[in-house]
Amino acid sequence: MAGNDKRHGARRKEGTKKGPTVGSGGQRRRALQGKGPTPPAEERKAHPAARRAASAAKRAASGGSSQGAGSSRPSGSRPPARRGGPKGEGTELVAGRNSVVEALRARVPATTLYVAERIESDDRVKEALKLAGDLHIPVLEGPRPELDRMTDGTLHQGLVLQVPPYRYATPQDLLERAHDSGRPPLLVALDGVTDPRNLGAAVRSAAAFGAHGVIVPERRSVGMTAGAWKASAGAAARLPVARVTNLTRALRELQNGGVFVAGLDGEGSVEVGELEVASDPLVLVVGSEGKGLSRLVRDTCDLVVRIPIAHDTESLNAGIAASIALYEVARRRAA
Template identity: 65%
Template sequence: MAAHNRRMSGKKGAQVGSGGKRRRSLEGKGPTPPAEMRKGHPKQRAAQAKARRAQGGRRRGAGKSAAELVVGRNPVVEALREGVPATTLYVQQFIDNDERVREALKLAADRGGVHLMEAPRPELDRMTGGLNHQGLVLQVPPYEYAHPEDLVEAAHDAGEEPLVVALDGVTDPRNLGAVVRSVAAFGGHGVVVPERRSAGMTAGAWKTSAGTAARTPVARATNLTRTLEAYQKDGLMVVGLAADGDTELGDLDVLEGPVVIVVGSEGKGLSRLVAETCDFRVRIPMPGGAESLNAGVAASIVLYEAARRRA
């Protein structure tokens, strides 16, 4: 009899005091909540960002770069032709007045706002640290960087979805200038560069931008990873370009919404922390077999795809 009781105690089935848990587990969980209420959904991020914007203002300004000198006859003439901002043109006393000197003087005078200063050669030698200035030195004022949050705010003020490019480890000013030009061409709202180990808005970057730097803001981030995380909280999806990315560019639907495109250097690509922060790591298909593209070209391709989808 005792053995029989032990077999009965191991019998499967509902237990006393279960409270109907099994029955409730079979019940439905109700309708799917709207996108704005689903954790991690882009629309929820955007809704939260809109609420934060309604509560208060943004920080403005992220400081200035150092003043820059363009040295030499050809570089000075090219900078003036391309509309690089300038405050003063220094001309050596008793300089040989060739065609380039005459053009530099005319361009500076026609532009207005550029002071013409005559200086003895020893003074120009001192200013340039002994560089071969050839009697012409152009002073470029410090570039005033935007704050990363300003780019998003400007997009919302215009009633548009933010489209921003961030550069990670891109040190060639010409690549920065090319990206600025592409952002302007495809309706983007600005470029973000890290404060360290990155190209800045030098005269070379300005020249490569072909004047678009005058209307396309460049923001400087103290820490790029934290800036990207702040963008995510603002509702932007972070898309990093990587040769081994698990998503192909043509399949990336998030380009239609608020997005920041992160481009790394041609050699090293994205840094580890930045790559880990990205919501998507995207590859550009290259049937021709090239291993990589420089930052300017890669950014242009993705910006074109974003503009096509948004149109």
């Protein structure tokens, strides 16, 4: 429009025209070239994975502890995601405040203590954190859903202790333990017990009444899983558990060593309170609640005893039966 060329800003100054005037000089071609593959997350400085990797390397360099011995505050790291709970022979998880504190008191060789975020602290939580610090066990803090997933929904009360696979003893180890104690051997053998709570209860009762160990078979029987640890209330850290390939063969070897084998069965010929050999080297064999003693194990026993119960009660579970029998044996030994 006429006259607009004299208005300020109406004309473009030379050298300010947008875009290339003649050519780009190859700048556009170079701009299309990539910078190579995306580096892993651990190599990106601002990525959370890189910070976690740096923290892990720092802990490894300082001896594997993420918390000093005198500190009672858990670190801010979160436990790794886990799809499922403990499996058989793998790493075990001890869940629950009492069980965790008992295991730490017994100096179980734990690898990590997991603590729920915003946990309501009480004396047990404070003691668990202090013991973990004294034992140089790493303490990791994480959200409760993470701990729920780790323990498959088990009631953990905000504390989960990760321990290595259980190291089983041998029957000979149990006999040596009895010899060192100066008392006649008292062992408990479980035949076909598949419930970890019954195994834990039997271990707890055996420790309470002075037994020297528990024997379980490898097949058709539960091992020392996290559930058994929890049911034992930490007694499994003090009392050894032996695992044998064949329970019948193991009982015969004990018999050859001078140990009396007594089985518990509702159709036994003698009441457990009248067991005359209670003060001698003894193995109490407890069967499962439903099937009781297997045929081969029953035939191997030197004597089958019974626990007197009401006629309208079918049977007792293995944990309770072991407790009653052990009490009677301990009573006769103390008399």
